[in-house]
Amino acid sequence: MIFYMIFMIPLIFMNLIVIIQYSFFLILLLLFVKNFEFFFCNLSYLFGLDYFSYWLIVLTFYITCLMYLCCMSFSLSMSLCYLIFVNFSLSFFLYLVFCFLNYLFMYMFFEFSLVPLFIIIMGWGYQPDRLISGLYLFFYTLFASLPLFLFLIYVYDIYGSLFFDYSYGVSFSFFIHLVSVFAFMVKLPLFMFHFWLPKAHVYSPIFGSMVLAGILLKIGGYGIIRFMFMYEYIFNNYSYLWYSLSLFGSLLVSLICLIQGDIKCLIAYSSVAHMGLSLMGMLTMTKTGLVGSYFMMIGHGLCSSALFCLSNISYERFVSRSFYLNKGLITFMPSVCLFWFIFCSFNMSCPPSFNFLSEIYIIISMMMFWGGSGFYFLLISFISAFFSFYLFSYSNHGIFHNSYCFSFVTLREYFLCFLHLVPIIYLIMIVDLFF
Template sequence: MMKIFFMMLMVIPICFFKKFWLLNQFVYLILYFMVLVMSYSNFFVKISYFTGLDLFSYNLVMLSFMISSLMVISMSGSHNLNFYFFVNLCLVFFLLMIFGSLNFLYMYISFEFVLVPLVVLILGWGYQPERLMAGLYLFFYTLMVSLPLLILILYLYNYSGCMFFDYMKNNSTFFLYHFIMMFVFMVKLPMYLVHFWLPKAHVQAPVSGSMILAGLMLKIGGYGLIRIMYMYEYMYINYSYIWYSLSLVGSILVSMICLIQGDIKSLIAYSSISHMGMVIMGLLTMKTWGLMGSYMLMLSHGFCSSAMFYMANLFYMRTGSRSFFVNKGLIVYMPSSSMFWFILCAFNMSCPPSMNFISELMILSSMLSFWINSFLYFIMISFFCACFSYYLYSYSQHGLFSNMYTFSMMNMLEYLCLTMHIAPLIFLPLMMLSFF
C-alpha cells in the first residue's frame, strides 16, 4: 500500500503544470490499475506501515480512484484548475488513508483531515453566497460528533493497549460507548435526523464536490460501521434496534420530502439519504446477506448518484438554473442526454439489471430475518423511491421548454463521463462471485 501513497505524493508537482489536466487524469487511472492487479481476501493483505487492503476496503479504494478521475473530467473547463487538482489529490489521499488503515487512530485522523479539502472545494468552487453557510454546516456537524470519539479512542487505548482493528475487542454493553461510536458514522452517512448538512452541501458544492460527496464521503460512514461491527458485536446485538427503527421511518419520510423539492440537486441529495437509510438497515441486521447487500448498495450508489449530479450540472450549465420550473422539456432541448437520464433514474429506483436491484433484494431478505414486518416499510420505501424517480425524469424531460432553442449537442467528454458511471452498475453484478 505504501507504494500507492508515495506515488500520490510524487504526483503533487504535476498538479501545478500548465494545461496538464489530461496527465492528471492518467495518473488516477494508472493508480486504479495498480490497485486492480493487487490480490485481496477476507483478511488484510498488502500490509505495510499500518496500512493494508481487505475485501471491504479494496473496492472502495478502486471506487475512489474511479470517481476522482471522473471529477477531473467534470471540472476540465473550470477556473484555477491547478489548485483544484491539488485539492482533489489531497481528498483522494486522505480517503485512501481511511480505507487502507489498519489502525483506528490513523483512520480517525484521516477522517478529520478529509473535511479540510472538502470545505475548500465547496467555498472555492461553489456557486452562490450560501456556500459559506453550507461549509459551516458541514464543518460543525462533523466536529460536534468527532471530539467525543477522540476522547473515547484515548480511553479505549488505555483499556486495551492497542489501536489495531483486529485486537480491539470489548464485551461491554455500556450504551454511551455505543452511542459515540455509532453517532459519528451516522452523521457521515447521514442518518435521518442528522442529515441537514447534506442537502445544503450538495446544492452549494460544484459538480465535482457533489460527485465526491455522493460517491465517496457517504461511504466513509458505512465503512466505519462495518469496522466497528467486527469489534463490538455485543453492542450491536443489544442496541441495533434503535438505529434500525430511526432509519426505517426516516427513509420513508425523506422519500416523501423528495416529492416536494423544486431543485434538481436537492432532490438527488435527499434520495441519497433515503438509500443510505437502507444501507444502515442492512448492516444492523448483522447477517451476511445484509452486510454484502449494504456494501454493494454503497458501491452502486457511488456510481449512480455521482452520475445524476453530473447530469444535473449539464442541465445547469445550459439553462442557467437547477429549478424544475426552468428545466422542463429537455427531451426536445437535449435529446442526446434523455436516454442517460432515463437509465440513471431507473437505476436509482433499483430496476434490473443494475447492482442496486441485487443489493436491495439482499437487504430485504436480511431485514425480514431481523423483523418480519419490515417488508411493509420496505414496500413503502420502494414505492416512494419509484415515485420521486418518475417525478425527476418526467418533470425535467417533458413539458414545454422555457427558452426558444430547440436542440443542443453534448460533447464527447460528457458522453465518456456518463458512460464510465453507468458501465460498472451493469457489469459489476456479473462479477458477483468475487464478493463471496
C-alpha cells in the same frame, strides 16, 4: 502506492491534468492485479486491504478520475491548479482512510477529508449561501466526531492498542455505543442528522457533489462496519434503535423528495433514503445484510454521482436547477434524455443495475431481522420509484422554457455519463469477486 501519489504532486502545478488522470487509471490497474484473496493482504506497518476496503478504494480512484474529467471544463488558469490539488489531496486522504488498520489513524484522516471538501465548497461553490452550507458541514461533523476521539483515547489507555483485529473485551454500555457510531451516523447521514447534506450538495460545485455523494457518504458506512467488529454485543443489543429511526426516516425522506423544486436537492434527499436502506442492512448483523449494504454503497456511489453530472449539464445551459425551468429536455437533448432515463431507473433499483442486487440482499436481511419491516421496505421502494419518475418526467417532458437558448452537449459530458454507466452494469456480472 502512497509514494506514487506523493510524486504526482509536481504534475498538478504543471497543468498536466490528462497525465494526472492517466496516473489514477494506472493506480486502478495496479489495484486490480493485486491479490486480495486473504483476510488482510499486502500488510505493511499500519496498512492493509481486506474485502471492506478494497472496492471502496477502487470507487475512490474511479470517482476521482471522473472528477478530473469535470474539471477539464474550467479554463487553464492558476485557480485550476489549486482546484486539482485540492481534489488530489481529498482523494489521497480518502485512500488513507480505507487503508489504515488502526482506529486512531482512520479517525484522523476521516477528519482530514473534511478540510479539502470545505475548501471546495467555499472556493468554487455557487451563491453566497455556500458560506452557511460549509459551516453546517464543518460543525455537524466536528460536533459528532470529537466524542469519538475521546473514546479512542480511553480505549488506548486501557488496552494499549487500537488495531482492528485486537480483542477489546465485552461491553454493554449504551454510552460507548452512542459515542462510537454517532460520528458515522452523521456522515452517512442517518435521518435527523442529515440537515447538512442538502445544503452542502446544492451549493457545492459539480465535482464537490460527485465526491460527496460518491465517496464521502460511504466513509460513514465503512466506519460503522469497522466499529461493529469492535464491540459486537453492543450492536446486538442496541441496533434496533438506529434500525427503527432509519426505517421511519427513509420513508419520510422519500416523501420529502416529492415536494422538492430543486433538482440537486431531490438527488441529495434520495441519497439520504438510499443510505438509510444501506444502514438497515448493516444493522441486521447478518452476512446477507452486510453484503447488501456494501453493494448499495458502491452502486449508489456511481448512480448518484451520475445524476449530479446530468443535473450539472442542464444547469450549465439553463443557469437554473429549478424543475420549473428545466423542462422539455427530451425535445432539445434527446441523447442525454436516454442517460436521464437509465440513471433514474437505476436510482429506483431496476435490473440489470448493481443497486437491484443490493436491494434484494437488504430485504432478505431485513425480513430475517424483523418480519414487519418487509411492509415498510415495499413502501420505501414504491415511493423511491415515485420520486425517480418525478425527476425524469418533470425535467424531460413538458414545454421547454423558451427564454433560454440551447447549446449542444459536448463529447466530454457524454463520456462522463457513459463511464458512470458501465461499472453499474458490469459489477453485477463479476459479483462473485465480492465473496
